[in-house]
Amino acid sequence: QGVEALSARMDFAPWGVQAAMHLAQVKGWFKDVGLDVDVQDGRGSANTLQLVNAGQVDVGQVQLGLVPQARMKSATVRSFAGFARATDLAAVVDRDSDYKTVADLKGKSIVCFAASPWAPFIDYWLAQGGLDRSTVELLLVDPAALWSTYTTRRADAILSTGPSIIPPAEAVRPSRGILASDAGVNFPSYGLIASDETIEKRGDALKALVASQQKAWAYLRDGNAGEGAEAMIQQRPTIKLTKEVLTRQIELTIETFETPATAGKPIGWQADADWNAALASMEKANAIPSGLTLSDIFTNDFIG
Amino acid sequence: MLDQVKDSYIRVSGVDKRYGGSDASLVLQDINLDIRKGEFVSILGPSGCGKSTLLKCIAGLEDVSNGSVTTRGLMVDGPPEGLGMVFQRDMLLDWRTILENVLFTVELQGKASAEMRARASAQLARFGLGGYENRRPWELSGGMRQRASICRALLTDPDILLMDEPFGALDAMTRDDLNVEVARISHETHKTIVFITHSISEAVFLSDRVVILDRHPGRIVEILDIDLPRPRQLSARETPKFGHYSSHIRQVFTKLGIFKNA
Amino acid sequence: MLDQVKDSYIRVSGVDKRYGGSDASLVLQDINLDIRKGEFVSILGPSGCGKSTLLKCIAGLEDVSNGSVTTRGLMVDGPPEGLGMVFQRDMLLDWRTILENVLFTVELQGKASAEMRARASAQLARFGLGGYENRRPWELSGGMRQRASICRALLTDPDILLMDEPFGALDAMTRDDLNVEVARISHETHKTIVFITHSISEAVFLSDRVVILDRHPGRIVEILDIDLPRPRQLSARETPKFGHYSSHIRQVFTKLGIFKNA
Amino acid sequence: MRSKPSITTRFLPGLITLVSAVVLWEICVRLFQISPILLPSPSTVWVEFWKMPSFFLYNAGVTLVVTLAGFFLAAVFGILLAVVIVSSKTLERPVFSALVALNSVPKVALAPLFVVWMGIGPEPKIAIAVMLAIFAIVIDTVLGLRSVDPDMINLARVGRASAWQILTKVRLPCALPSIFAGLKVAISLALIGAIIGEFVGSSSGLGFAILTAQGQFDTPGLFVSLALLIAMGSLLFNLMEGIERLSIPWHTSVRSH
Amino acid sequence: MRSKPSITTRFLPGLITLVSAVVLWEICVRLFQISPILLPSPSTVWVEFWKMPSFFLYNAGVTLVVTLAGFFLAAVFGILLAVVIVSSKTLERPVFSALVALNSVPKVALAPLFVVWMGIGPEPKIAIAVMLAIFAIVIDTVLGLRSVDPDMINLARVGRASAWQILTKVRLPCALPSIFAGLKVAISLALIGAIIGEFVGSSSGLGFAILTAQGQFDTPGLFVSLALLIAMGSLLFNLMEGIERLSIPWHTSVRSH
Numbered sequence A: 001q002g003v004e005a006l007s008a009r010m011d012f013a014p015w016g017v018q019a020a021m022h023l024a025q026v027k028g029w030f031k032d033v034g035l036d037v038d039v040q041d042g043r044g045s046a047n048t049l050q051l052v053n054a055g056q057v058d059v060g061q062v063q064l065g066l067v068p069q070a071r072m073k074s075a076t077v078r079s080f081a082g083f084a085r086a087t088d089l090a091a092v093v094d095r096d097s098d099y100k101t102v103a104d105l106k107g108k109s110i111v112c113f114a115a116s117p118w119a120p121f122i123d124y125w126l127a128q129g130g131l132d133r134s135t136v137e138l139l140l141v142d143p144a145a146l147w148s149t150y151t152t153r154r155a156d157a158i159l160s161t162g163p164s165i166i167p168p169a170e171a172v173r174p175s176r177g178i179l180a181s182d183a184g185v186n187f188p189s190y191g192l193i194a195s196d197e198t199i200e201k202r203g204d205a206l207k208a209l210v211a212s213q214q215k216a217w218a219y220l221r222d223g224n225a226g227e228g229a230e231a232m233i234q235q236r237p238t239i240k241l242t243k244e245v246l247t248r249q250i251e252l253t254i255e256t257f258e259t260p261a262t263a264g265k266p267i268g269w270q271a272d273a274d275w276n277a278a279l280a281s282m283e284k285a286n287a288i289p290s291g292l293t294l295s296d297i298f299t300n301d302f303i304g
Numbered sequence B, C: 001m002l003d004q005v006k007d008s009y010i011r012v013s014g015v016d017k018r019y020g021g022s023d024a025s026l027v028l029q030d031i032n033l034d035i036r037k038g039e040f041v042s043i044l045g046p047s048g049c050g051k052s053t054l055l056k057c058i059a060g061l062e063d064v065s066n067g068s069v070t071t072r073g074l075m076v077d078g079p080p081e082g083l084g085m086v087f088q089r090d091m092l093l094d095w096r097t098i099l100e101n102v103l104f105t106v107e108l109q110g111k112a113s114a115e116m117r118a119r120a121s122a123q124l125a126r127f128g129l130g131g132y133e134n135r136r137p138w139e140l141s142g143g144m145r146q147r148a149s150i151c152r153a154l155l156t157d158p159d160i161l162l163m164d165e166p167f168g169a170l171d172a173m174t175r176d177d178l179n180v181e182v183a184r185i186s187h188e189t190h191k192t193i194v195f196i197t198h199s200i201s202e203a204v205f206l207s208d209r210v211v212i213l214d215r216h217p218g219r220i221v222e223i224l225d226i227d228l229p230r231p232r233q234l235s236a237r238e239t240p241k242f243g244h245y246s247s248h249i250r251q252v253f254t255k256l257g258i259f260k261n262a
Numbered sequence D, E: 001m002r003s004k005p006s007i008t009t010r011f012l013p014g015l016i017t018l019v020s021a022v023v024l025w026e027i028c029v030r031l032f033q034i035s036p037i038l039l040p041s042p043s044t045v046w047v048e049f050w051k052m053p054s055f056f057l058y059n060a061g062v063t064l065v066v067t068l069a070g071f072f073l074a075a076v077f078g079i080l081l082a083v084v085i086v087s088s089k090t091l092e093r094p095v096f097s098a099l100v101a102l103n104s105v106p107k108v109a110l111a112p113l114f115v116v117w118m119g120i121g122p123e124p125k126i127a128i129a130v131m132l133a134i135f136a137i138v139i140d141t142v143l144g145l146r147s148v149d150p151d152m153i154n155l156a157r158v159g160r161a162s163a164w165q166i167l168t169k170v171r172l173p174c175a176l177p178s179i180f181a182g183l184k185v186a187i188s189l190a191l192i193g194a195i196i197g198e199f200v201g202s203s204s205g206l207g208f209a210i211l212t213a214q215g216q217f218d219t220p221g222l223f224v225s226l227a228l229l230i231a232m233g234s235l236l237f238n239l240m241e242g243i244e245r246l247s248i249p250w251h252t253s254v255r256s257h
C-alpha cells in the first residue's frame, strides 16, 4: 500500500491556525494514514478557495464562511471538516479602551482589507450599532498594510480575526477583540474544503486527512500548543516565527472550536444549526440570497 | 513602337510626376527619353528641376503619376536587376565600417566573398580611400563619404548605373581623375550610364548625349548629341568642338533665364 | 606680436588638430593664417585634407590640439559673436518650415520680428526659393536645401562668415549667379569671409587670397594673393590674369600629385 | 507613397479584432461550459455591468483622474529628470542610480509604507502611478536628447544659443519622437500604477472594485472592471497616438506611416 | 570632445550617492528613533541579511531566473511583434489593439486568475514578467523601425534586397538604439513582473520572501529583500547599458556620451 499525494493550501502566511498541519507533518501522522501532504502557504482564504475550485490544489484550509458565497457564484467546493466552528471575526481594539460594542466606534477609524471575509458584513455590522460608512472612517487597505496601519495607530480598530491579530499585537499594541457574533454576524471559521469532484473521487484520502487533523488538534488542545508552534518553526525555518505568538494563536483558535450545537461531537463535525444561523445572518447582510441547501455547503461524511 | 522599346535599354515615355496627392504641383512633365544599351547620358538642369526625381523614377524607387518607364523592355515597378545607383546624399550606414559599407550591396546579393573584399579594398584605394577601410562613416570628410558611396555602387558591376551628382563634393583635381575613371569604365564595360551633374564640362566630357531640363515643371528642353571621339582624354576639353558644345549648353540655359527670374 | 594680433581679424597660429586621443593621426599640422577685417579668403584643397576641420576650429566648434585661434584679438574657445556659418551638410531642421529654418539663428538671438520674416522671405526669393517658405525640408531638392541654409547664415548679417562648400550642390548657372551675389555682399558689407570651395575658378573669382592646403596631414602649401580689381564681373574670368592664377593653382595641385598617389 | 488612412480604416481593423475576440470568447465559454467563477462569458460580463452601471462608471472615473494626474506629473518630472541627466555630468550618475533603484522596488511591496506615510487619500495612488510611469519617459527622453546630430548642436552654438535654447530649440524637438514613445508606454503604466495604488488602500476606483469582487468570488464583476480598464487604456493610448501625430507630423515614423 | 570616462568615473558617482543615502537613512532612523517595524536602519537590515544569507541569496537567484526568462521571452516576442506591426498593414492594428488591451489590464489583478489557470509553478510568474515587459519593447522597436531614412531603404531596394534583408540589414540595425531603450525599461519591468507573480503564488523567490516577511511583521527581513531587489535591478540595468555600449558604439547617443 503506497502513500497518496495530496496538496493542502493554507489561508495566509504561516500563523497558529495552521499548526495542526505542520504538527501532523512533523509527527509523521500523515504517513501513518497513508498520505504525503504538501502543505502550502496561501494568499488569503478567497484565493485559496479559488485554487481549490480550479483544481490547482486538492484541499484548502480557509474561512468556511466564504463557501456559501462562492457556491452562489457557481463554485463547486464544499467543506468536509470544520474545526473553528464559532466565529473568530472580530473588531480588534486597544485592550484598555472602553469600546465594547459597535456603537462605541462612532466617529472612529476602522481598517480592513477589501477582499476580507469581513467585507460583505461591514455595513450590516455597522448598522447593528446604528452606524454607517458616514459615521465611521473606514480605511480599506492592502492586507500587507493592515497591520502597520493598526500598529501605527492610524486606525482605532482593525476588522480581522481575533486569534490571528491579538497575539502578535501584544508586543506593540495590546488588544482585545469585539466579536462579530456579538452583533449577529455568525461566520463559521477555519476548516477544510475540497471540490465536489475531489470529494466524490478521493473520499478515502480526505477521510485520512481529517483523521490526522483530528488527532493533531486534539493533541494541541491537550496542553501541547507549544509543540505545535515548534513544529511550525521547524517546518518554516526561514520565516521569523515567534513561539509565544504562535502558541497563543493556537490557543485562541482552539477557543473557537466549540459551539453549543457541536458540544460532544468529534473535532471537525459541523452542525446544521450553526450553518443555518450563519446563512441567516449572511442573508440578513445581503451577502447571499436565500435558498442554499446545506448539503451543497458541507458534509460530515469524512468525520470519523 | 515595339521596335523602339526593344531598341532602347531604358525607355521613359510620357512621364509626369507629382509628389503627394493629385492636387500637388507637377514636378516632371511629359518626359520622353530612350537610352540605348551602353550609352552614357547626362542630365543637366537647374537645381530643383527634378533630376533626382527622374532618376528615382527610372530606378523604380518612385511611382510615376503618368506614363511609364521600362528597362530592357520590362515595365519598371520596382528596382530592376543589375542596376546600381549613387544617391545624391551618400547614404553610408553608420553601423558599418567603410569597407563593410562598400560591400553592402554585394552582401545583399549573396556575393560577398574574400575575393570581393579584396576587390572592395582595391576599389577604395583607387578612389583615394586606402587605409580608411576600417573607419566609420562619421570619421570621414564629405568628399570621402561620397567616394565611398561611389565605390559601393561600382562594386556590384551593374549593367545600368544611375549616378546623382556623384562628384558634387569633390575638388577639381580629384573630380578630373574620377571623370577619367568613369569614362574608362563606361568605355570598357559598356555599362548604360545615366549621370546627373551640375558641371557642363563634365557632362560634355563624359556623355554620348546630354539631356537639358528646365523647371516648373521639370521638362526636357533639348537633347544634345555629343559627337566627340572615344576614348576621350582630359585634353579633349580644350578642343574647339568641346568648347562649342559647352557654350551651346550655356546659351540654352541663359535663354531659359535659369535662376534670375526663378 | 601684439600688433599682428590686433591687425588680424582672424588669427590661426600654429594650429595642430587630431581627432580622438593623442594617438590619433594628425589632421591639421602647424596652420598659420592671418585674416584681416573685410578680407575674402578661400580655402582650396583635396578632399579630406582638413578644410572643414579648419573652419570648425575657427568657429570654435572643435578644440585645437595645439596652437591657438583668435578672432578680433580674443581667444576662441567657443563660437564668437557675430559669426555666421554655412555647414557642408545643410542641417535644416525637419520640424521647421523653410522660412522657420531661415529664421532659426535670428530667433536664437531674439531678433525675430515681422520685419525679419519679410527679410527672410525676400532672401529666399533672391535665392530662387520664393513660394517654398512653408514647405518642409524633406520636400526640397538637395540644391534647394543648400540654398536655404545659406539664407539662414546670411540673415543674421554676421560680421564673419564661414562657408563650407556652400555651392557644391548647385548647377553651374545658379552657382555663377550666387558667386556674383556673394561677391557683392563681400564688397558692400565688408564682411570677413572664409570660404571653402572645390572650384578653382570660384576661389580666384571671389577671393583676396587663396589658401592652398595639402593633406596627410593637412597643411598650408601656399597662400596666393589674388590681385584683381573689384568689384569683379563674371567676365573677369575670361581675363589673362585670371587664367594665370587658375593655372598656377592647378600647377601647385599637380605638383602635389593630388589624388593619383594618395 | 502610401496615401493617408482615414479614421475608419485606422480603427476598423482594431475594432474587428476586438469584436471577433469577444465572439470567440463567448463561444468558447458556452461550448466548454466554463464556470463563470473561472471565466465568465462576455454576455455575463455585459449583464453584470448593467446591474450597476453608475457604480462601475463612477469608479472608472476615479481611476481615470488618478491616472491622468500621475501621468501628467510623470511626464513633467520625467522629462525634467532626463534633461538634468543629459545636461549635467555630475548629476547624471546619481540621478540615474536613484531612479534605477527606485524602479527596481516593486510598488506593491511598499504598500504598507505608503499607507503609513501618505494615508489612503489620492496621494499614494498618484505617487505610485508616477513612480511606475516615470522610468520609461526618462529612458526614452534621454535617448532622444542624446541622439541629436552633433552638427545640429553646432549650428545652434554658432548662433550663440544658450544651453536653454539648445535644449528647447534643438534637443527637445529632435527628441520628440522618442519622448512620445516613452509617453505611450507611460500612459499604460500610469493606469496600472493607479490600480496598484488603489489595491494598496482605497475605497473607490476600479482597483477597489476589483479587490472587492475578488474577495466575493464575483468573477463577472471583476471582469467588468477589467473590461473598463481595457477600454480606458486603449482610449488613453490612442489619444496619445493622436497627439503624437499632430505634434510630429514631420518625423519619418509619422510621415511614412 | 569629451574623453571616454573610465569604469571608476562611470560608477563612482552612483556609488557615492548610494553610500550617502544609506548613511543618511541610518542617521535619521537613530536620531528619530524610528521603530524597526516601520523603517529599520541599514545596519539592522545588514545584520538581518547575515542571519540567513543563503536563504536570501537563494530566493534572489530564483527571482533572477524568472526575471531573465521573462525578459528574454519579452525581448524575442516584443521585437517579433514590432516587426509584424511594421511589416503588415493588415496585422498592424489588430496586433496593436490586442497589445494595448493586454497592457491596460493590471497584472496584479490578473495574477490571481493566472495562478488559477496555470497553477503555482514558474509559468505564471514568467508570463506576468513577459506581459509587463513586452509593451515597452514593442513601442520602442516600432518607433525605431519606422524612423529609418527612406533613402536608406531605397539604397537596399536598389540592391534588390528582400523584405527580410531590408529588415535585418537596414531597419533593425537602425532601430537598435531605440530597441535598447525599450530593453532597458523592460528589464526593470520584468523584475517587477517576477515579483508580482511571486506575490500571488509561489514558495520561493524574493516576492515570496517579502510576503512572508510582511505576514510576520518582519520589516527588517522585508527590507533585506527590497535591498536585494534594488541591487539586482541596478545590476541588470547596468548590464543592459553595457551591452548597449558594446552593441551600438556607432550611435550618436553612445558616441557623444
Ligand SMILES: Nc1ncnc2c1ncn2[C@@H]1O[C@H](COP(=O)(O)OP(=O)(O)OP(=O)(O)O)[C@@H](O)[C@H]1O
Residues within 6 Å of the ligand: B019, B020, B027, B045, B046, B047, B048, B049, B050, B051, B052, B053, B054, B088, C138, C139, C140, C141, C142, C143, C144, C169, C171
Ligand atoms: N518628397 C518630396 N515631397 C514633395 N516635393 C518634393 C519631394 N522631393 C522633391 N520634391 C520637389 O520636386 C522638385 C524636384 O526635386 P528634385 O530633388 O528632383 O530636384 P533636382 O533636380 O534633383 O535638384 P538638385 O539639383 O537641387 O538636387 C523640387 O521642387 C522639390 O521641391
Ligand SMILES: Nc1ncnc2c1ncn2[C@@H]1O[C@H](COP(=O)(O)OP(=O)(O)OP(=O)(O)O)[C@@H](O)[C@H]1O
Residues within 6 Å of the ligand: B138, B139, B140, B141, B142, B143, B144, B169, B171, C019, C020, C027, C045, C046, C047, C048, C049, C050, C051, C052, C053, C054, C088
Ligand atoms: N569626427 C571625426 N573623427 C575622426 N576623424 C575625422 C573626423 N572628422 C574628420 N576626420 C578626418 O579628418 C580629415 C579631414 O576631414 P575634413 O572633413 O576636415 O576634410 P575636408 O577637407 O573638409 O574634406 P572634404 O572636401 O571632402 O569635405 C579626414 O581625413 C577625416 O577622415
Ligand SMILES: Cc1ncc(C[n+]2csc(CCO)c2C)c(N)n1
Residues within 6 Å of the ligand: A012, A013, A014, A015, A016, A116, A117, A118, A147, A159, A160, A161, A164, A165, A168, E215, E216
Ligand atoms: C479575515 C482575516 N483578516 C486578517 C487576517 C490577518 N492575518 C492573516 S495571517 C496573519 C499573520 C499573523 O501572524 C494575519 C495578521 C486573517 N487571518 N483573517
Ligand SMILES: [Mg+2]
Residues within 6 Å of the ligand: B051, B052, B053, B088, B164, C141, C142, C143
Ligand atoms: Mg537632386
Ligand SMILES: [Mg+2]
Residues within 6 Å of the ligand: B141, B142, B143, C051, C052, C053, C088, C164
Ligand atoms: Mg569638408
